[in-house]
Each structure stands twice: as C-alpha cells, then as structure tokens.
Amino acid sequence: xxxxxxxxxxxxxxxxxxxxxxxxxxxxxxxxxxxxxxxxxxxxxxxxxxxxxxxxxxxxxxxxxxxxxxxxxxxxxxxxxxxxxxxxxxxxxxxxxxxxxxxxxxxxxxxxxxxxxxxxxxxxxxxxxxxxxxxxxxxxxxxxxxxxxxxxxxxxxxxxxxxxxxxxxxxxxxxxxxxxxxxxxxxxxxxxxxxxxxxxxxxxxxxxxxxxxxxxxxxxxxxxxxxxxxxxxxxxxxxxxxxxxxxxxxxxxxxxxxxxxxxxxxxxxxxxxxxxxxxxxxxxxxxxxxxxxxxxxxxxx
Numbered sequence: 001x002x003x004x005x006x007x008x009x010x011x012x013x014x015x016x017x018x019x020x021x022x023x024x025x026x027x028x029x030x031x032x033x034x035x036x037x038x039x040x041x042x043x044x045x046x047x048x049x050x051x052x053x054x055x056x057x058x059x060x061x062x063x064x065x066x067x068x069x070x071x072x073x074x075x076x077x078x079x080x081x082x083x084x085x086x087x088x089x090x091x092x093x094x095x096x097x098x099x100x101x102x103x104x105x106x107x108x109x110x111x112x113x114x115x116x117x118x119x120x121x122x123x124x125x126x127x128x129x130x131x132x133x134x135x136x137x138x139x140x141x142x143x144x145x146x147x148x149x150x151x152x153x154x155x156x157x158x159x160x161x162x163x164x165x166x167x168x169x170x171x172x173x174x175x176x177x178x179x180x181x182x183x184x185x186x187x188x189x190x191x192x193x194x195x196x197x198x199x200x201x202x203x204x205x206x207x208x209x210x211x212x213x214x215x216x217x218x219x220x221x222x223x224x225x226x227x228x229x230x231x232x233x234x235x236x237x238x239x240x241x242x243x244x245x246x247x248x249x250x251x252x253x254x255x256x257x258x259x260x261x262x263x264x265x266x267x268x269x270x271x272x273x274x275x276x277x278x279x280x281x282x283x284x285x286x287x288x289x290x291x292x293x294x295x296x297x298x299x300x301x
Contacts, residue, residue, distance in 0.1 A: 073170035085178065096181060096282070101259075102164065103277040104131065104138035117142070117160040122149030127160035132274050137190075141272040144263065160271070163199075163260035176203060177256035182280035185231045190274040191220025194267070199260040200236060202252045211240045214251045218261070220273065230281060234288045248292045 080087035088096075104110060110129060117125040127142035146158030167175035185198065200214040214236040218229055233253060238245045259278065263271055 070170045077170060085181075094181070098186065098279060098281055099182065100277050100279040101177075104275060105135055107131065110138060113138070113162055113164050115140070115160070115162050118145075118157045121154055121157065122151055123147070123154075123157040123159075125158060125160050127162075129162065137274045137276045139272070139274050140261070141270070143270050144265075144268055146266055146268055158266060158268070159262055159264035161199075161260055161262040163201075164258045166257050174203065174257075176254065178254045179233075179256055179280055180253040182253075182282045183233055183286055184281040184283050185233065186279045186281040187218075187229045187231075188226055188276035189218075189220060189229060190224075190226045190276075191222060192272045193220055193222030194263060194271050195219050195265055196273065197262045197264070198231060198236075199262060200251055200256060201258045201260065203255045203257050209240075213239050215239055226274075226276065230283070232283070232286050232288065232291075234286075234291050237292060246295060248290075248294055250290045 084090045084092070102109065102112065110131065113129065115127050115129050117123065117127045119125065124145040124147055125143060126145075127140070129138060129140050131137070132139040140162050142160050144158055144160060148154055148157045167177065169175040196218040197215050198218050202212070202214065204210055204212055216231055216236045218231065221227060233251050236251050238248050261273070261275075263273075
C-alpha cells in the first residue's frame with residue numbers, strides 16, 4: 001500500500017494531472033481505511049494525512065552509531081564469557097559467597113525498576129518510587145485501595161508492585177541471571193510492618209508457562225531500624241495467574257528474568273518500604289533442596 005502511494009505521488013502521467021487525481025480519488029477510501037494512518041485522534045481534530053511510514057527517521061548516522069554501540073556491547077560480552085562466569089575467573093566464581101545485585105544510590109539505579117498498580121485494571125491504588133534520605137536507599141510508597149472497578153468483570157483489586165527490568169544483551173537479545181551458585185536471596189529493608197510478596201520470574205521453555213511465578217512472603221516488622229532478610233530459594237512456591245500449583249518444582253536459578261515485590265494484603269491505607277540493597281547469599285548451613293512435596297503427575301499403576 002505504501003508503495004502504491006509512493007508511485008502515485010511521484011509518477012508523471014502523459015495525460016496531465018487529471019488522471020493522477022482520478023487515481024488518488026479512487027484509492028482514497030482504501031487508503032483512509034488502511035493502517036497507514038493513525039487510528040486514534042482527539043475528538044474534533046482533523047485526521048492526520050501524513051502517512052505513518054513518513055514519520056520514521058531514516059538517519060544513516062544514527063543507524064551507524066547504534067550499530068557501533070551494539071558491536072561494542074557484543075565485544076564486552078564476548079570478553080566476559082571468555083574470562084569466566086559473570087566476567088570473573090572460574091576460581092573466584094566458585095568461591096563467591098555473596099553478591100550484590102541491585103543497590104540504590106542514584107536515579108540511574110531506580111531506572112532499572114518499573115512500578116505498577118491496579119490502575120492498569122481500573123483500580124485506585126497509587127504507588128511511587130524515589131531515592132530515600134541521603135540517596136542511600138529506594139523508597140517505595142503509596143496508598144492501597146481495594147475498591148473493585150465497576151466494570152462487571154473484575155472481582156478483586158488492591159495491589160501495587162515493583163519489578164526489575166529484564167536484562168537485555170547486545171542487539172536486544174534476551175539475557176538471564178544465573179543464580180545457581182547461590183541458595184538464598186539476601187535483602188536489607190525497612191518497612192512499616194506490612195507483609196510483602198517477593199516474586200521471581202523465570203524464562204519458560206514453553207509458551208503455556210509464561211504466567212508461571214515463584215513467590216514467597218517477606219514480613220517487615222516496622223519501626224526505625226533496618227532489618228536483614230534471608231529467603232532461601234527452596235522456600236519459593238510455584239503459582240500461575242494467582243493460583244498455587246499442585247505440581248511444584250524448584251526455581252530454575254539459571255534462567256532468572258526479573259525480580260519483583262508486591263503488596264496486596266487487602267488493607268486500605270498508606271504503605272512504605274525502603275530497600276538498601278538486594279543480593280545473593282550462599283549459606284553453607286542451609287541444606288534444604290526443596291521445601292514442598294513434589295507430586296508425580298502420572299502415578300504408576
């Protein structure tokens with residue numbers, strides 16, 4: 001369709017411009033109904049006549065700069081891969097006991113996270129994030145509202161969440177966090193006494209597993225003091241679309257995509273959570289492989 005418009009706009013006919021206008025008028029209804037034009041406009045505004053492909057920026061310099069940036073990222077990834085796991089020598093990787101994944105000291109650290117709430121489904125909860133006092137922590141705060149939207153479909157409401165952005169490699173390739181060398185999640189937080197849910201998202205092998213989520217509870221005690229929380233990965237249970245699954249299995253620690261925190265305790269009112277850092281811990285005293293009984297789907301007869 002874009003090619004037809006381009007030819008009509010640039011062609012010269014032997015019969016003058018009349019034939020050009022006749023062809024455009026005949027193709028006008030077809031072009032106006034196509035997706036070349038924007039489908040949304042403000043009420044009362046004139047429809048935009050500019051084709052969508054004309055809004056694209058075909059700058060050779062920007063394309064070259066983007067290619068140069070991606071090639072430099074690919075070079076660094078290759079060097080880190082040849083050096084060892086995570087860009088460290090294998091001996092250091094095997095002896096590593098702790099590792100800081102995220103700490104919050106600048107706005108750039110906050111930009112690695114995304115906040116959301118039930119506003120996406122018509123709810124009224126509000127959530128915000130900013131740097132804490134002296135730029136030493138992330139302050140997640142807002143108001144929880146469990147009022148259900150009056151759309152005739154939604155039955156539950158009242159949640160706010162904070163989730164890390166997925167890691168992206170060179171040329172927008174998917175990257176995964178490999179936490180298989182550790183057995184616990186380690187956090188330093190200061191809350192207001194309300195319970196939170198810690199969520200781990202992994203990259204599924206099959207499309208029907210895209211809603212799978214590994215979760216466990218994080219209880220804050222409130223007060224002016226910081227607390228250090230250790231959550232073994234063996235405690236995380238599997239759920240899908242808010243329903244705990246009968247068939248449980250451990251977290252795939254070598255295919256971690258994102259980490260998130262959710263509050264939805266069905267209590268209206270303000271909430272607050274400060275996070276100093278999020279890290280990993282290899283606790284040698286923790287011997288548990290998996291905390292839940294694994295059922296066999298196909299029980300042998």
